[in-house]
Amino acid sequence: MMVKQSIQKWMEENKEEGVAFLQKLVQYGSVQGKEKGAQEFVAEKLKKIGMEVDKWIPGEDLVNHPYFCSPRTDFSESPNVVGIWKGKGGGRSIVLNGHIDVVPPGNPNDWKEDPFSGLVQDGKVYGRGVTDMKGGNTSLLLAIQCLKDLGIELKGDVLFHSVIEEESGGAGTLAAVLRGYTADAAIIPEPTNMKIFPKQQGSMWFRVTVNGQSAHGGTRYEGVSAIEKSMIVLQAIQELEKDRNEKIDDPLYSSIPIPVPINVGKISGGDWPSSVCDTVTIEGRMGVSPEEKMEEAQMELQQKLENLQDEWLQKHPVSLEWFGARWHPGNIDPDHELMHMLQQNFESVTGEKPVVEASPWGTDGGLLTQAGDTPSIVFGPGVTGMAHYSNEYIEIDKVFEAAQILALTILDWCEGGEL
Amino acid sequence: MMVKQSIQKWMEENKEEGVAFLQKLVQYGSVQGKEKGAQEFVAEKLKKIGMEVDKWIPGEDLVNHPYFCSPRTDFSESPNVVGIWKGKGGGRSIVLNGHIDVVPPGNPNDWKEDPFSGLVQDGKVYGRGVTDMKGGNTSLLLAIQCLKDLGIELKGDVLFHSVIEEESGGAGTLAAVLRGYTADAAIIPEPTNMKIFPKQQGSMWFRVTVNGQSAHGGTRYEGVSAIEKSMIVLQAIQELEKDRNEKIDDPLYSSIPIPVPINVGKISGGDWPSSVCDTVTIEGRMGVSPEEKMEEAQMELQQKLENLQDEWLQKHPVSLEWFGARWHPGNIDPDHELMHMLQQNFESVTGEKPVVEASPWGTDGGLLTQAGDTPSIVFGPGVTGMAHYSNEYIEIDKVFEAAQILALTILDWCEGGEL
Structure with missing residues (x-):
């Protein structure tokens, strides 16, 4: 069986588990200062997948960095988490970055359900942060878990960032960079409506x-x-x-x-x-x-x-x-090889040409590029217009479609070869 | 002796007492809701002068009036006071209107002395409300007391309004009007720099x-x-x-x-x-x-x-x-007889031609004109630029100069004749 088919099959078989994971992740209402539960849940998942886990409290080196920007300096209840999958060597490494913090739900009366319900209905998961960006994070974890389960070995390293503080200036990603978790390139599945953003404002x-x-x-x-x-x-x-x-x-x-x-x-x-x-x-x-x-x-x-x-x-x-x-601007050469791989895999999975655009908003990709020398692409399953709004939701099919595209792209970039 | 000289002499002889009265009046820091002490002090003074006194708590008829405008409806600690000097009959009546409320002193650190010190220094009295308009009220009381002391009998009635609420919409003057204290004309000694304002914005x-x-x-x-x-x-x-x-x-x-x-x-x-x-x-x-x-x-x-x-x-x-x-606009015909009398007496006392202008701010004269059918002139000893500012003061000489002009004008208007 071709790897593409194997990945697709794995995604179908793991749909229920993947949705349950996303639901649970939303239910940890990880607003600023309350990320601990969600991060521990993610760390647990990474261990189960078979990744090495680094969980730490960002400290003084972060706060004193010139790019540090946050309304707070105490992160004692807000650990950062990185999952590491070491490659065999000789290959290109990748950072897969997603933030765990969500913006406050606003007036609960504007929501049909509890903002942190994680309700599944009509092929959608509902709740604050589901599109921005726990759905994207789930796509990343599904992609990694799938490659692991399929017994694939990569040449390059895969680093999964589950970072705090994106919504208030990127201190979590900066902390990961300062701890050495950079790579040859990065993908950030912020809600782009499945568009590919090589440049971010x-x-x-x-x-x-x-x-x-x-x-x-x-x-x-x-x-x-x-x-x-x-x-x-x-x-x-x-x-x-x-x-x-x-x-x-x-x-x-x-x-x-x-x-x-x-x-x-x-x-x-x-x-x-x-x-x-x-x-x-x-x-x-x-x-x-x-x-x-x-x-x-x-x-x-x-x-x-x-x-x-x-x-x-x-x-x-x-x-x-x-x-x-x-938020620092981000910029990867639109002709970068990872760009080509991502576009190709998008077309192969969806049967359509991807839309490549510049992003109207900043992400942690700017920090990864500028502080971590890791050129970043933003591409994810959420809908931009849903981010920060009440009744935020994500389409489950998109989460799994993105996961397939990401799995194939990791395979190409980190040189996993055929099964 | 001519009446003008008698009045001038009386003012000189009563300077000390007049200044002491103004000092004391300032020391009652009669900001909104705290007018009671000052009003009782004024009522006492009116009795001493020999006026009939009406002191009352404005009630429901006021609050339900279409011209009522105040941030509050409870005046239980804020009595209105009117002093009445009945004339012999057959003469024109006059309202002499002054508000007892003062605006808050603001930041005490902006003041050299306590805002309610009533300090006398270099020919000035200092304190919140001294120019706006307790100095003017004192001129009115000196004018009345002087005429009384000189044994003058008037044909027309003199009504002295000591009203609350001017600074927040004129409810005190409206209450006086509703209680029937209107007249053929009015003078309001708000701080005009001794200018005469027949029209008020x-x-x-x-x-x-x-x-x-x-x-x-x-x-x-x-x-x-x-x-x-x-x-x-x-x-x-x-x-x-x-x-x-x-x-x-x-x-x-x-x-x-x-x-x-x-x-x-x-x-x-x-x-x-x-x-x-x-x-x-x-x-x-x-x-x-x-x-x-x-x-x-x-x-x-x-x-x-x-x-x-x-x-x-x-x-x-x-x-x-x-x-x-x-604040309703006020308007008296610049050719009104009271205007002529006031200008003439100004010239006679000061030796200069008065400045006649339209006022850039409203006073209770608008309400007296429109609700009380009492055309009003604004003329007083305070300095406009001092009103509502820190280190507010008034020149003592101006208070007594205005008092003389007012005494002569009351005499002319209410027909007191020669001594």
Whole structure:
């Protein structure tokens, strides 16, 4: 029997067990600070599959790293887990990376079922994190388990990352990189709707403070409204976004209206309707193109804000801070051999040509590329539009389809040969 | 001796007592809900002067009145006080109106002394509320006491209002009006820098809610930013302000850059930097011209916001609420006899021509005019720029100068004749 058929058969035979695993994984509601149960469950699974397991609490080397970015420094209840399958030697290694943390479920009333039910219905599994990205993680584990069960030996190493903190800046992946778990390339099954993303937008958060001068609203001409001045700032940000995006001619972005958006998500100013507002704070997210360094993008915003065409703002410059979350852009050569293998296997399993695009959001692929020198592809079974929304679900068939594609690709890349 | 000289002499002889009274009045820190002590002190003073005193707790008739506007409905610790000096009959009556409530002192660290010290230094009295408007109230009481002490009998009635709630919408003056304490005309010694204001701008607070549509910041083109849409709203408000003010050609406004400003004092929207903001709230104060009805001004803003030139906003109209504070505009004919008397007496006492202007802020004069049919003039010894600021003070000489002008004007209006 051809390996492809063997893999397909294995997937069919292990469907029930795979779905049960995903269900259970969702039921561990592993929001930030509560990843321990889910990680222990994953570690257990890795051992059963026959992988070597490293489970550790990220420590000081992480916190002091320049790429470290997290709202917390204490990870004592949040272990990182890596599964290791050593190859025979002489082959290419691969990182298979998935995050275990899920974003908070939001208002439970927006959910039809308990957000952590793991309900199976009409070929779907429901629950917070199922698409982002426990479904993808399950595809990875199924792929590895399948290859193991089929008795395949690989030349190259397979490293499975089950990382914390992706949703708040990637400290878990950074910790894995710092512990030496890098490879020749990586695949991250974030929810891409089965599209293949060789490039991922980076992003970082900024805060602009605009100062005016207080006065009574009845004599508002005696003051300077920070709200009026912030309109100038918002307009400048819109201009900068336009300029930055006009420069992008990569065909991978051709179907994306704004490849690297600058999103102003929050505005806040003033404390009294009849006073002239003297301070406005604007918070947003700046997209960073895959070809760009974070610092270059920061400099562009900085310069735009230093050159606002307004007399008051020239004399009272706005302040710019970079705070909170940060995702480095990721970039793998679209002609990279792993790209070809993945596309080929996609076509072989699905019978269709894959869509290759640039991703509008960052993943831990940026950190793997930039801190770990591990070029990364993002490809996964979840639906982007489901991520972070209520009633999040994933289609079970997609999880297993992705698992087959991934198994074949690991086999090709790490040189398992035929059965 | 001419009455003018007698009044001047009386003021000199009673300077010490007058300053002590003002000091004490300031020391009763009569912020909202804590007016009782100060009101009892005023009532005591009125009795000593020889006035009849009405002290009462405003009740249900007030709260149910269409002009009622206050953040509270319980006034059990906040009595209103009116002093009555009945005339002999056949003369014009006058309301002398001053509010007892003071705005909160803000951060005590911004004050050199305790905000309620009542410190006397270099010819000034310091403390929260001394300029807005306990200094003015003291001028009124000195004027009345002086006329009484000089044995003057008036034809018309004098009604002294010591009212609560001016700073939050005028419920105290409305209560006095509803209890029947209206007159042929009124003077309100709010801090005008000794200018005479026959017209006062009204104002009211509004809240505009702008709706967008949420999305992830990385694909912000899938949402609609309420922050971007609120820029259109802010611009429309600026246009409306311009149009409204271009229509005002009253010479009383000739030196005022924006006679009836629309001040946007607060803006707030969004809860996450990397999400598209789906709701922005804008709060502001709309100035109402003395010739205008509140409802007319409301309609203008309503119509402007209904006709925003934006497809999204046409389909998702912004909402407009009128909330919180409200001050009706006030308007007395600049050729009213009381205006002439006040100007003449100002010139006689100070040797200078008074400045006659329109006021950029509302006072209880609007309510007296519109609810009490009592045309009102605002004229007082405090400095506008001091009101609501830390280290608020008033010049003692101005208090006594205003008292003389007021005493002469009461004499003229209520027909006291010569001594």
